[in-house]
Amino acid sequence: MTSRERTRIIGLYTRPPDDATVVCADELGPVIPRTFPPAPGWSPDGHRIKNEIDYSRGPEKTWVYGGLRVRDGQQVTMCAPSRNSVFYQQFLQLIEDANPAGDIYVVIDNLSSHNSVATRAWLEGHPRIRHVFIPVGACWLNPQEAWWRIFRKAALAGQSFADPDEITQATRIATAQLNARARPWRWGRPASPTRQLRRRYVYLI
Template sequence: MELYTSPPEGSTVICADELGPVLPRSFAPAPGWSADGHRIKETLEYARGPERTWVYGGLRVRDGQAVTLCASSRNSARYQDFLQLIEDANPEGQIIVVTDNLSSHNSKSTREWLQDHPRIRQVFIPVGACWLNLQEGWWRIFRKKALAGVSFADPDEITYATRIATVQLNAHARPWIWGRPPPKPRIHRRRFTYCL
């Protein structure tokens, strides 16, 4: 991707994507031990809440700073709110948003919204090539920081965890570089001597 390696002068490249749905779920307390000292074998009761939360994320490639937004649905209005958040976070220059080709990203209302915001230009990645979006790598780190091993009771807890994880990840952000880094040189090479 040429936008990652040599972006146009005075522009900011943002990788954008949605994560979700993230569902609130609860688990019943674990059963204890029986009177004779054996573990009680019981089916696990599991409940999902009816609310779904989508997490919109945008990664600024040049410095690794991210912007996130939690929404109750994934539609054009929420995507436009997210684009507005990206525009507010990047007050200068042209903004190039690299994203996938979802219907909410290319809908008529989104295209009309983009006409009123000429600084933002969208670039769509090919279908089936999500690995071209650097936001996918950031999601992997985000999931470990905010979602791994946690049960959320409601969408407010998901929003809170998202906000805290984003602040923590931005505190240690580094530029995202496209491509595989060069291998480290081997300092100690083993030398074998074969005797016959």
């Protein structure tokens, strides 16, 4: 990855084009119906929370598509049984519907379904959407990855799912809750808070 590529992507977050929307997109999964371990924490008796490992593989897999709007932190999610061009185009349509004005810059990785012939043909009919591909091995440039960590704790941690419909319902509820308290996503580490001293003592020697 060149510094020019990195600067271009970061520039979309810090200095977005006028009358345009920047959306960071990614897929989470596959999420399989099973019992997920609880979020890290402490029990009332002062011990780490433990949970029996429950691992399984099966045909009922769910992929969660997510798109983070950087300017206000609002999220668009969609669950699908597979990760392919058809469902990705459906997800792009949701993003376009959620942003009816101006161009839409979608920051995404180089998965084959994101740049397939079918997807490129679909984009010709939706000129407002413009792809910005993240270089290989630079997923840290996509804030959606950080949102997934928040989502896992809100929707999956400590939950037991019997089928994909329950995963879809948990995704919908968690997305609504997180959007209700969403804030703009700013690039970079925030400054450390200034410590306010309640009392100040002067010692004379």
